[in-house]
Amino acid sequence: MKCYATSNSPYARKVRIAALETGVYGKVDWQMITREERAEIVPDINPLGKVPVAVLNSGHVLCDSPVICAYVDSLSSDTNLIPKSGSERWEVLTLEALGDGLGEAVIAASQEDQRPGEKRSQGVVDRQVGKANATLNFLNHAAKKFNSPPLMGEIAVACALGYMEFRDVVPGWRDKYANLGSWYAEVLKRQSFIDTNPD
Numbered sequence: 001m002k003c004y005a006t007s008n009s010p011y012a013r014k015v016r017i018a019a020l021e022t023g024v025y026g027k028v029d030w031q032m033i034t035r036e037e038r039a040e041i042v043p044d045i046n047p048l049g050k051v052p053v054a055v056l057n058s059g060h061v062l063c064d065s066p067v068i069c070a071y072v073d074s075l076s077s078d079t080n081l082i083p084k085s086g087s088e089r090w091e092v093l094t095l096e097a098l099g100d101g102l103g104e105a106v107i108a109a110s111q112e113d114q115r116p117g118e119k120r121s122q123g124v125v126d127r128q129v130g131k132a133n134a135t136l137n138f139l140n141h142a143a144k145k146f147n148s149p150p151l152m153g154e155i156a157v158a159c160a161l162g163y164m165e166f167r168d169v170v171p172g173w174r175d176k177y178a179n180l181g182s183w184y185a186e187v188l189k190r191q192s193f194i195d196t197n198p199d
């Protein structure tokens, strides 16, 4: 399997961490590309032009990080990040979706914020930062029951937080959402997070 990723994408980071945590990192041919290479290469593989995208040895293409992470998880027979059945499965996948959604809100806020003066909309920034804060508030309560070691849901949340902090979208969030902040400080000590820290 080949997997295309950029070093700063929180979604590609999810896949890399899932592969490290399940011990299958070495089974993947990682194609770490620049944003310029992404624009050139990726639209021919994924019509959405987005990373991560994976090409299986059979030639089949997997798009979207939840799909690729589920595939990566299926490659491991011992350590799994997504429970196979029961309410735990849906809880993990819902937390993953919330983490991914937090990532979408912070990417949208940060992209809008970087638009030149006359094109930038404060309303759009506020709306997206509002979604981020509502999700942080929810996660701050949920963090008391987070799985340790992290499963796919916690990994998605931590990757979104990493990008949010990297772009400084919600300054001071670690103090405002202290449970989540202290959980995040611990999860960052894992080797899989250290190895995939954004540049």
Ligand SMILES: N[C@@H](CCC(=O)N[C@@H](CS)C(=O)NCC(=O)O)C(=O)O
Pocket: 008, 009, 010, 011, 012, 048, 049, 050, 051, 052, 063, 064, 065, 066, 100
């Ligand atoms: N829902 C997708 C989102 C992927 C995504 O937004 N990737 C960004 C990088 S973080 C991208 O490749 N953007 C390029 C573009 O939109 O043209 C996933 O979970 O994989």
